[in-house]
Amino acid sequence: MTESTDDLIERYSYPVPRYTSYPTAPHFHAGINAKTYARWLSHLPADASISLYLHVPYCDRLCWFCGCNTKHTLRYEPVAEYLKALHLEIDWVSRQLGGRGQVTAIHLGGGSPTLLTPVDLLALKTKLTASFKIATDAEISIEIDPNDLDGGRYDAMAQFGLTRASLGVQDFDPQVQRAINRQQTLEQTYAVVEAMRRRGVRSINLDLLYGLPFQSETRLARTIDAGLGLDPDRIALFGYAHVPWMKPHQKMIPDSALPDRHERLVQSQMAAQQLKAGGLTPIGFDHFAKPSDSLAEAARNGRLRRNFQGYTDDAADALIGLGASSIGSLPQGYVQNISGSGDYSKAVLASGVAIAKGFALSSSDKLRRHAIETLLCTFRLTARDVAGYGAAGRALLREAEAIAMTDQDGVTTMQDGSFVITERGRPFVRAIAARFDTYLGSSTTRHSLAV
Known part of the structure; x- marks a missing residue:
């Protein structure tokens, strides 16, 4: 390793x-x-x-x-x-x-x-x-x-x-x-x-x-x-x-x-x-x-x-x-x-x-639920994935782009306008998806390890 x-x-x-x-x-x-x-x-x-x-x-x-x-x-x-x-x-x-x-x-x-x-x-x-x-x-x-x-x-x-x-x-x-x-x-x-x-x-x-x-x-x-x-x-x-x-x-x-x-x-x-x-x-x-x-x-x-x-x-x-x-x-x-x-x-x-x-569920919850589920299923989030959510979907994709642009570990990237979790990042997909969870940290619940 x-x-x-x-x-x-x-x-x-x-x-x-x-x-x-x-x-x-x-x-x-x-x-x-x-x-x-x-x-x-x-x-x-x-x-x-x-x-x-x-x-x-x-x-x-x-x-x-x-x-x-x-x-x-x-x-x-x-x-x-x-x-x-x-x-x-x-x-x-x-x-x-x-x-x-x-x-x-x-x-x-x-x-x-x-x-x-x-x-x-x-x-x-x-x-x-x-x-x-x-x-x-x-x-x-x-x-x-x-x-x-x-x-x-x-x-x-x-x-x-x-x-x-x-x-x-x-x-x-x-x-x-x-x-x-x-x-x-x-x-x-x-x-x-x-x-x-x-x-x-x-x-x-x-x-x-x-x-x-x-x-x-x-x-x-x-x-x-x-x-x-x-x-x-x-x-x-x-x-x-x-x-x-x-x-x-x-x-x-x-x-x-x-x-x-x-x-x-x-x-x-x-x-x-x-x-x-x-x-x-x-x-x-x-x-x-x-x-x-x-x-x-x-x-x-x-x-x-x-x-x-x-x-x-x-x-x-x-x-x-x-x-x-x-x-x-x-x-x-x-x-x-x-x-x-x-x-x-x-x-x-x-x-x-x-x-x-x-x-x-609020409309924002449904959008983030869909985004997290999509990342866990396909390891990417595209404009088409969030198109049905209008301006909120476009804003979330910009949020994803900001994550990729500041990523110094090579676990995410942008490809043709899509947010992509790289092969290097796939073992940590749960931790990456958690970046889109607006509720995380608002509970005292303890979770299991991401890997």
Whole structure:
């Protein structure tokens, strides 16, 4: 690693948001409530496309690296009670929509949605089918913990209509797995992949992490090689977000075992090169896909999007979040449910809805959201990208030009009137995008490292 690269890491690898929304969730406030949400839903056009995200905030084991909103349970009763509330929230949202919209995508996340019993999983699909108009070609995806699965659950997912399965792998090295409390063999993962494909699931995604405790280039390279051997359609290569002040269970991971910022960058760049050599196309800054995959096609055609699930080709007009802590994104702004599963259930049982906070977008917010998303998806911002925002768009492009003109690190430049993040700057795209975030610094929230 050159001295200049070391200097770049010092200057740009600092904590910033992941920008799966703008403004980011710490800026949501209680001024957005159930009445606001009901009004926004009622104003969706009759032909609006809708994406549903259903959150199951329970796991039967607690992975120490996890930054998700989840709760450890060895009993199924709390899950069953939670599902009653989830069904009621689906009813409430359906009433507000009044038949408007068509669901083009459904994603079950967690937690571990695969811990649901086959009966409960199929009852959930029945509820969704009765409550919404679901497109016959809707993409249906689920996050899988291989330790939860058996024949009945595989069959239930097939009956649910699953088209995409996302498997959390993280790392296959035994020492790394012990350090993050995520034991999972390659053979076990392979069995899940084969079982999904036998049941017609057409796309397999793997989630891998760099920056984990005891992880090294050699160990990560072995994990990448093993992952490619599973022939996945997509791989998400995330940097481990060590935020023990937010997720106390991460204190089980010793800080001394974590790679430093310089090692994290080396790991991420090595892994990216290995994935590209394995035939996958880079998507944004942390996803890779087969050239034939719809995500790669979206990137080539300028349709790549970024939302709370990361990079996506989901072009729905509205994302409706269901379940504890879920976030919805509508044309007018964001809404987020109560985070605690118990409090969420109480609120839904009382009124059918559990909105805790949200954010109404101004025209300036929409412009900056679009600019940040565009930079994260394409590493450039053109006059055409902001043309629909009139004078405000032109002013923002001048702001971008000023950043490039004063850049002495070579991470940005202007090319034919467009603001471009250079190859040198791409590992730090989140930090560069943060220059356009007018809310950053107005919150006491601490973020994970940019690389």
